[in-house]
Amino acid sequence: MTDQPGLLEGLDPQQRAAVTAPRGPVCVLAGAGTGKTRTITHRIAWLVQRGLVVPQQVLAVTFTARAAGEMRTRLRGLGAHGVQAQTFHAAAFRQLRYFWPRVIGDELWPLTEQKFRLVTQAAGRLRLATDQDSVRDLATEIEWAKATLLTPEHYPASAAERGRECPVPPEHFTKVFEGYEKLKNSAKVLDFDDLLLHIAAILEENTEVAEQFRAQYRSFVVDEYQDVTPLQQRVLDAWLGQRDDLTVVGDANQTIYSFAGASPRWLVDFPLRYPNAEVVKLERDYRSTPQVVTLANRVIGAASPDRGAEGENTGSSGTELTLVGQLPDGPEPEFAAHDDEAEEARAVSRRIARLAGNGVPFSEMVVLYRVNAQSELYEQTLSEAGIPYQVRGGERFFARTEVRQAIAALRGAANRGNTGPGELPKVVREVLSEVGLTERAPSGGAALERWQSLNALAELADELAGQVEQADLTHYVAELDTRASAQHPPTVEGVTLASLHAAKGLEWDTVFLVGLVEKTLPIQYADGDEDAVEEERRLFYVGVTRARQRVRLSWSTYRGQGGGRKRRRSRFLRELDPAENSAPAPKSKRREKSAGSRRVREVHCRICSTPLTATADVKLGRCSGCPSDADEELLTKLRGWRTERAQQLRVPAYVVFSDATLLAIAEQRPDDSEALSRISGVGATKLERFGSDVLGLVNGSDHSGG
Template identity: 30%
Template sequence: MTSYDPLLEGLNPAQREAVESIEGPVLVVAGPGSGKTRVITHRIAYLVRKWHISPYRILAVTFTNRAAGEMKERLSRLVGSRIDRLSVGTFHAFCAGLLRREGSHIGLDPSFTIYDDDDQVQLLKEAMAQVNIDSKQYPVRAIQGAISRSKSLVLDAASYASNCEGFFEEQVSKVYEKYDALIRRSQALDFDDLLLRSVQLLSKNPDVLERYQRRYQHILIDEFQDTNVAQYMLAKLLAGQYRNICVVGDADQSIYGWRHADIRNILGFQKDFPEARSIVLGENYRSTGNIVEAAQKVISANNLRIHKELWTSKEEGPPVVVPETHDEEEEDQFVISEVERLGRIEGASLGDCAVMYRVNAQSRALEEACLRYGARYKLVGGVRFYQRKEVKDLIAYLRLIGNPQDDVSLVRAINVPRRGIGTKSMDDLSRWAISRGTSLYAALESLNGDPQEDDSLRRSLSSRAAAQMTAFLALVQELAEESSRLDVVALIDRVLERTSYREYVTEHYDLPDERWENIMELRRAAEEFKDEEPPQGLTLLLERLALVADADNYEESADSLTLITLHQAKGLEFPVVFMVGMEEGLLPHFRSLDDTGQLEEERRLCYVGMTRAKDRLYMLRAFRRRFAGGYGPSLPSRFLQEVPASIWEPQAPAVPRRTISEGVQSSSWEPSMAEPTGDAPALPGLSPGDKVRHPTFGEGMVVSCTPSAGDNEVTVAFVGTGVKRLLQSLARLEKLE
């Protein structure tokens, strides 16, 4: 007879198997709403309470700080204070800690700065300038993406250079090499470096690897479908000795390919670990029967997946509603009026409802509608708190105090408040540092050196600029000295006092009171580290600020309608979900239409959106839409056609239609809605949905062909330039195979 264990109470058979399977590799395929967080926390508690595994021997990796915090909170209720010794956090947080402790083995200073996206772009621009690569010809974001992808594949600058093919990659290689030199000089790492350098550390130092393999006898990874090559390599290195690795994920929810997540990690896990046990969590506890069935039908059209059937014992619920509107204005009007109706009839609050969309640009019309109709709303993913100018000003000072070699922070801080150090003086400072292969801080220090040794920098500067630079240097040195004895909150107060920052904000920023309150909010965030021994509190605060992600900032609100992208909605749930813009070119996005892999990721994104809904799901499409600089007809998303007709309810516009193109008036889902009408011939060899190229507008997709004054009017949605109407006789369109 099996003894009773409260940790297993309330678990279904699959969940229980996942909790009890503690030896060897385990793949838990967890469908949306299947209780995976409960499984992970109960599995850890089971290891600690049932098998007496020390929390010190367990590593749990999540993909957001928020998820890590929730996991710790649940575990503290299950196992108490013992959980304090558990390592739980994101890959980046784990790597940051690892490199601060062990980075000296690969030449890293433990006080390294972590650069965010803006810092990285600024340094890349400097690198491009130094190797004479024009940022207009080669956009910095394209260079950044290529370097980021190479790092996710564990290719450092030298490895990338030896493997690059083609002219663009050669240019990237030049920038990568210079960027790497600059970021090393600044004693800094970007997010991708945290992973790359951790893999290098463990791969090149067997003694360090063995020590961490012995420590982490049990490894759990959540959201495994979102790992990239570097993250998976790190996990395999750590699990190499005991092989007690449990990965939890769902290939059907892999939506971060653009961030270099590799779905092959989860699809190939059992090849890397042939002895792995596979457990499927298929019961959905979140959504109604109709929502689950609709989502299952949509995702089943994908080929690149681990087969599973999502099901629920919940009631069928209302059908999936598919409203058709004239344009995005009517679409937004429908959303607001339906939210109001649900509140009036069913008692739903604004906080119960979320509007989800594919691209950020769609939020503008939604925000305007909310303002027009007086609906309170919350835009997720707006200007992040830690990206606000006044907050970044203060962070720049704190980073410079912790790491004087940080060039990016020095450039930001040196004229806050304004000191009259102009662009020419900063260029002179930068040239001097580059010529000697040193940091900007070291260049400033040279101004106080022996003039007989090297006074070339001082001679190139005006006396005022030199005086202001040396005064700034003295300020930073003074603050750095004080950081060794002041707690981090007192240090922040000291920085604000010595820079007269409140007066600066009042004189130079709009909404000064609001901006000062943001500074005070940063000060409150530092309170958590007040009791840490100086300067450790500063190091921990800066690391926390650097690793905060968008998803960590989401807070539920009972009185606000949530506006959120489908990517940001991952991991959230709402009683009522409106998915707007269900049209070809939006969802799926234009960029995916000629790539099977990307198209499958778009379908997974649709699936993620659908499975956020608990009780009601609306999937809206408009006949016409303003998008990417154009305004024209649109085709319904192919994903709508995959929803079974028996469980969705079409809803026509509630007001008389405005005048729209004959080619898009039909409410049918069939492609014929966009075909030519009358006697005008179709463009030879061309039909709606075809990819074409125009000599001026570039590549696009044919939306419709309609008769127009004895000619054929072809409507094409072009990538980057929007929807255009062209005459057949003049268009010079080339069909792409």
């Protein structure tokens, strides 16, 4: 590969130690925001550059197609072409396609698309419930059993030993499990867990195949190692054989999939399993402000001492991590109590609108909740406020009609002829304009959602052109195909709504953690189970550590409007919030307290001196009935400037400044930063971002007509 002299530039001492560690067992304990992906991709590129490994002999595995796609993109940018970066299941599927015909003597059985139907048949034969929820519970339990290497006959005893709640009596589940496997084998199909079971068995039982595989792959990297299941660990052991050229990366504080069979014990015990292992801790947090980091440390620091997933002791092996913030100070975390859920959602919506008005992109804000059912209220509230959003885990980006149409058009253009050097972004935008991409974003609704999808494709062309020299339309379409298969979409402008589990591995400037009440976080079924409660705490920790700048934690006293059963805020908040009261005061009292606890500055009309009460009047600094004294020439220039800046930033115009704020500027004509900052709608962020431009227009205007 091309020499990359900058591979170690910009790395802190711990990251550098991880990157340059010799081949052999290496354990990187990487806290949230500590540059984990950067570190492991630079390590792979370093080993390749130094000639210590051949790219085609490296297999890096992680847990989501998106993470694997991100890893491939970064490795490509570092010049480490040829490294395999895949999920466990994708890697096993690829290997089975190659070895199955040779070992089994037949074509690889296809993956079943009828798993629920097979489980339904197996349950129906036993006269068990076959409604959608019951079948889903049975399918989930079968997945857990296979992930933890349990056969049907061993399930009852093991489930009882682990205190596992079975959706049906264990002896009935055993028969459903057996029936499902028989139906699946008769149909000659596989499920996802079979991919791992079969590749492990082939490598364990066929020496010749194992030797051939291990000659091909000599170095392994496992990301998110705290989330491996017993089945995935069995596959990894089969890949390795007796070798130890293995780098693992993980954080026991982020183990949130124990319910699916994941366990951090292999990460925690790695130094015991490999006594000569190099262990490196990454604790410098480059993602979040010190305020967010402090909150995160307090969340995880309140956990039961030395207690990890499944009750394992995580303190004795030196795997505990304490984050150290590296960024400048930011705002303190916000704690907000509300009377009911609807009020909570409206408050979040208003806060989002204010932040957007101060220049924070919608795509840099997320609303996180514990269960998916909580999203509906926020979808409705944001829609009513005209705020664009996307539900993570909803309709997949590449399945959208406009995206499929766009890719078809791009593929046709690529087949007709390639682009020249440096032309990719221009040509992609020309093709996308034929299917609906315009220079300016529509004002809202479905049209805006379609525009955002197409614009995300255009921005991806900019990104690819900056990463790959000589990138043309053929390269671009191939990148889209790769991302589609990996479900690795480009960024779409809009507030994200996501469950805490779905947020793992992602980050935003601003995080709203909502619905933080008992029986939701921790979830109701965790109550009374200390291990389950600690997993809920780690889930909360994951949510907090998604924030770069701001985190707002909120809860409501009642579920619906008008009262009902009173709810208590989460026990996790009671350990964090300095406020003593756990519920909002009645509205009338809050108004009294507000009026009595701070002096409210009365604003008067600058023309007739009448006290102003309406928000729009306060923003303009005059009564609505008083005549406007706006400099019309300046107002026209401000509107033109706003349009240009909005197009450059690819945001709606009101995100730069609202019409009311522009009118206030044109009327009051501030001549310095202090005067400009006093205008409602010009916060500190906007003053820093747009202040010089606005003041240049104001000071350069002819005021004689004012």
